[in-house]
Amino acid sequence: MTAHVSERPDDMAAPASVNDPFLVVENLSVKFPTHDGLVSAVTDLSYTVERGKTLGIVGESGSGKSVSSMAVLGLHDPKHSRLSGSIRVEGFEVIGASEDRMRKIRGNDVAMIFQDALTALHPFYSIGDQIAEGYRIHHKVSKADAKKRAVEMLDRVGIPQANRRVDDYPHQFSGGMRQRAMIAMALVNDPQLLIADEPTTALDVTVQAQILDLLQDLQREFNSAVIIITHDLGVVAELADQTMVMYAGRAVEFGATREILTHPEMPYTWGLLGSIPEVGGDANARLIPIPGTPPSLLNPPTGCSFHPRCPHVDKVPGDLCRTTLPDLLPGERGQNHVKRCHLANPGDIYTEEILPEIAPDLIDPTTGELIPELAAVDPNDI
Amino acid sequence: MHPATLVSIDRQMGLDKPLVYNYGQWVKGIFVGRQNVYMDGKLYDCPAPCLGISITTGNPVWTDLKQKYPATMTLAIGGATIYLTLGVVLGAMAARWRGTSADRLLVGGTLLVSSVPFYIVALLAWIYLSLTLKIFPNTGYYPITENPAKTVSYMMLPWLVIGLTNCTSYARFTRGQMVETLNEDYMRTAQAKGVKTNKVLFKHALRAAIVPVVTIFGIDFATLLAGTVFTEVIFSIDGIGHWGLQATTQTPIDINVISATVLVSAVLIVVANLLVDVLYSFLDPRVSVG
Numbered sequence: 187m188t189a190h191v192s193e194r195p196d197d198m199a200a201p202a203s204v205n206d207p208f209l210v211v212e213n214l215s216v217k218f219p220t221h222d223g224l225v226s227a228v229t230d231l232s233y234t235v236e237r238g239k240t241l242g243i244v245g246e247s248g249s250g251k252s253v254s255s256m257a258v259l260g261l262h263d264p265k266h267s268r269l270s271g272s273i274r275v276e277g278f279e280v281i282g283a284s285e286d287r288m289r290k291i292r293g294n295d296v297a298m299i300f301q302d303a304l305t306a307l308h309p310f311y312s313i314g315d316q317i318a319e320g321y322r323i324h325h326k327v328s329k330a331d332a333k334k335r336a337v338e339m340l341d342r343v344g345i346p347q348a349n350r351r352v353d354d355y356p357h358q359f360s361g362g363m364r365q366r367a368m369i370a371m372a373l374v375n376d377p378q379l380l381i382a383d384e385p386t387t388a389l390d391v392t393v394q395a396q397i398l399d400l401l402q403d404l405q406r407e408f409n410s411a412v413i414i415i416t417h418d419l420g421v422v423a424e425l426a427d428q429t430m431v432m433y434a435g436r437a438v439e440f441g442a443t444r445e446i447l448t449h450p451e452m453p454y455t456w457g458l459l460g461s462i463p464e465v466g467g468d469a470n471a472r473l474i475p476i477p478g479t480p481p482s483l484l485n486p487p488t489g490c491s492f493h494p495r496c497p498h499v500d501k502v503p504g505d506l507c508r509t510t511l512p513d514l515l516p517g518e519r520g521q522n523h524v525k526r527c528h529l530a531n532p533g534d535i536y537t538e539e540i541l542p543e544i545a546p547d548l549i550d551p552t553t554g555e556l557i558p559e560l561a562a563v564d565p566n567d568i
Numbered sequence: 569m570h571p572a573t574l575v576s577i578d579r580q581m582g583l584d585k586p587l588v589y590n591y592g593q594w595v596k597g598i599f600v601g602r603q604n605v606y607m608d609g610k611l612y613d614c615p616a617p618c619l620g621i622s623i624t625t626g627n628p629v630w631t632d633l634k635q636k637y638p639a640t641m642t643l644a645i646g647g648a649t650i651y652l653t654l655g656v657v658l659g660a661m662a663a664r665w666r667g668t669s670a671d672r673l674l675v676g677g678t679l680l681v682s683s684v685p686f687y688i689v690a691l692l693a694w695i696y697l698s699l700t701l702k703i704f705p706n707t708g709y710y711p712i713t714e715n716p717a718k719t720v721s722y723m724m725l726p727w728l729v730i731g732l733t734n735c736t737s738y739a740r741f742t743r744g745q746m747v748e749t750l751n752e753d754y755m756r757t758a759q760a761k762g763v764k765t766n767k768v769l770f771k772h773a774l775r776a777a778i779v780p781v782v783t784i785f786g787i788d789f790a791t792l793l794a795g796t797v798f799t800e801v802i803f804s805i806d807g808i809g810h811w812g813l814q815a816t817t818q819t820p821i822d823i824n825v826i827s828a829t830v831l832v833s834a835v836l837i838v839v840a841n842l843l844v845d846v847l848y849s850f851l852d853p854r855v856s857v858g
Binding site (some may be wrong): 293 | 575754758759763764765851853
């Protein structure tokens, strides 16, 4: 640790203590000036990720998931974006850091897996070259050694005949293999934080499961922190220790994944849960979409940004939803589960109104009551 | 002229035979040569590749072509090297600083330069830089095998004129391609790996942007190799363009020289197209020959 710090004389922040989370994001706001005005892509976002833990970020397109994680790598062009708040990677302040300094973090301490590996890999360089390039940026090794490392990584992510396929170009790989190669490229420098931006979006279900297993294995092996960005709650359920639901650039609910999935307290999360088709379920069963469209980030709605689409606005006294932005506060379920909602009794509304509609099989048909064993979460899990 | 003489000349030149026959003879001559070719009262032997006899010099056209060609080739290679390098570098820089005043200045400047007709630029450059100010020596072609230093110094001005006037379209084209490439997802990947900004630009982006530029360059370069009339005439370079122009404007016109220069252009364009297609498979791994 100390050796690490001494290599970084230009550190702006004090060296992080070993117990601090690897990544700390505090009050992050990202705004893009455009011809039509200032777009607030991310507003006042705070979270932390510890080594060996996985954070799932869920939300619709345009909710600020990718924008916030790209900010961790400093990938926003300072000329076209305005960042405020604080992002600390191992104690190092990323916001305002020089390009030179950021380059040492990118791909080395923090690596990113992009969605759609076909467009994210360079079409004119071989897979091996692209992986080796990433390795040679951060390690002083010969080209031959870097290539050996590339073969090793391809082998590690399960590419058959890696020593032969290393010279293939991205178009010669299948979709799943490209995503594996992308993962190999991200992991080549043993990063301590891995940001996976919708890593399975373009893949079919079986390949998706393989990729998720692979990510889990690798995380266990390297004890790295992982942020997984997705709009698929299934992926979150499988991988994430903690889940953050984002809406219109803000965190609207945050807590342990099991807790969020079983006792969601924010109507937007209810909507997300209600719109998941069930494998093996009734094919004719109606999915319940969230009405309306995501709000404009140029002129966000007043008050709670979800209120124009929220079916529960009437349950809040006064005009609170339209006038006042709710704070991200603990609800009925303890300090570790926070939500941004004015509803006073979300737990009751969820079990009485939402659950019967989205998961009728959790309700006892004779009593009409929730079957406690199926829905309950052990408080120790949280 | 006596009608009988006229008939005799017609027969000697093959003008009493149909066009197709004469064309056949001409094509055949390219591969196997021709004997007893009549030209201006004399009979010539014309070994393969025979392009006919020049009425001006009385030499087989092929012999003259071989003698004129090095000048054109030197001019083309030097000029093309300058405009390709300069155009691509300027275009890449403009793309990097796109939207800034440096970018606008560059794009505006290239538009201005390419709006001025080439022969005016060439003529002004020759008059002012070579004749009046004597920054450059007099121009012309000296065989590169005899005195390379002299060749280079005499060719420098024509090279620069070709280079500077032609680089403008390459700069704009490269810029367009680069701007498009810079928006690709794989640019963000390169940046996320920690690749240096300049390397992202000149390795990752340029590598992809250069492919369509090469296509255009192939055709442009072939055109240049086929002879540039204005440059050669203005800078008194004794090459194909100069030669072709003389053959066209003199009396009697030197029909065999004209057909030879047309043939050379046609062959060069076809070959350049073929080479570009083959080169594509090396430049873009997604394209394969066969």
